[in-house]
Amino acid sequence: MEKMTYKNAGVDVEEGQRAVSLMKNHVKSTFTSNVLEDIGGFGGLFALDLQGIKEPVLVSGTDGVGTKLKLAFLLDKHDTIGQDCVAMCVNDILCQGAKPLFFLDYIATGRLKAEKVEAIVKGIADGCKIAGCALIGGETAEMPGFYQDEEYDIAGFVVGLVDKSKVITGNNIKEGDIILGLASSGLHSNGYSLARSVLLEKEKLPLHGSVDPLEETLGEELIKPTRIYVDAVEKVMKTVAIKGIAHITGGGFYENVPRILPEDVDAHIDLGSWRIPPIFDLIQERGNIEAIEMYKTFNMGIGMMLVVDEKDGEEALKTLEATGEKVYKIGKIHKGKKQVVLCQG
Incomplete structure (x- = not known):
């Protein structure tokens, strides 16, 4: 046996x-x-170091x-x-x-x-x-x-x-505060079910080939690792008070930004205020996807958002840029009902 x-x-x-x-x-x-x-x-x-x-x-x-x-x-x-x-x-x-x-x-x-x-x-x-x-x-x-x-x-x-x-809670976010967006490296780690469905299953695009308007092969673009923002944000926290931080992952803008907003304000996002990487245009065009669906699914080129007082905006922006991050002033806080409002420039 x-x-x-x-x-x-x-x-x-x-x-x-x-x-x-x-x-x-x-x-x-x-x-x-x-x-x-x-x-x-x-x-x-x-071993925890609790000094300070x-x-x-x-x-x-x-x-x-x-x-x-x-x-x-x-x-x-x-x-x-x-x-x-x-x-x-x-x-x-x-x-x-x-x-x-x-x-x-x-x-x-x-x-x-x-x-x-x-x-x-x-x-x-x-x-x-x-x-x-x-x-x-x-x-x-x-x-x-x-x-x-x-x-x-x-x-x-x-x-x-x-x-x-x-602890950053978002509780003291108020009307007039500004929203800074830190650039993503691409899709990061969300929306891949839709991206694969459009690019690989529907369109059957080659992973190892060149696809307009991408600068790299499709495979190289899709496998880019998610940016880690720890160093940049820690440096900003030492210079200005950050009121709220949103990590733009699954659910895109519409699910993640309201998580940090008080009940009486909205986040107005100025479309056109940052560069959207071409991979998102490719997915939207080839999949015939409505804009609102894109912003509900993907980070659209913004991996993290920081909310700061208007008077601290320039200082925060300069500090972020000094760390090597691409950062944009992408919006402002207005009176509202805890919602994201996309504004055409």
Whole structure:
């Protein structure tokens, strides 16, 4: 009678151990002096530095990458998708003024390949270094029969810190405040179900070919990693009071901006006040998509919005530009009912 093993059932423990060995240096490259234990323990240890913090508040966030993973599979490119996962998490907690401290990841796959997992974790580590946080742990699960052999899913978890008196809530946003928009690198990590449906399924455009009006191949454009805004926003917080921050992810302008608005104001967005990357024009034209649907789905070239007092607008703009960010004055706060109003210039 044949003796069954875990490997016969589809789980290769030795390959998993090899993956841990390959990713170890990427993980260690993110460690700060606050990390107390090397990779391999059952939990990650992080010593809080509370110097200058009167009332410490921990802020947590979790997210994944969504169907952008399909592009990584099609292109067989896995070294940037991890940055997307980090960005989706750290940009979220940044909206409340939190400094990211540490990050954990979860990767599940049908059949584990050590080099592929290493590439994914390298992207995660790269994102953590950009965000200034430590990758202190994670989990890799091999689940044959649940995922296809060449496919995987990824999720991330971040914990940040903010002084209670400095939590950004949006509660004091008022009429006359201005809205600054930080440029995105492209689609970031949302709207890919619609983008794939239009560009790949309906139009059957070539991922590796040139497509007008894109400057890069379609695949290169679609796989661009999500921008991480931690450094830029932290520098602004040291110079002016930020009243509200909105991370423009799934749901676009219409879902994310109202989350920071008081009940008695609207956000008026001036169309034409920033450069919309050509990938959005391509999707809209090829899919015959109405403008309002685009702004309900995509970031349209604005990855994050900051609301500041009118008197602080120029200072905030200069500080952001000095960090290398492309930033635009894209709108203003008016009396209203907690809504987004798109205004033609």
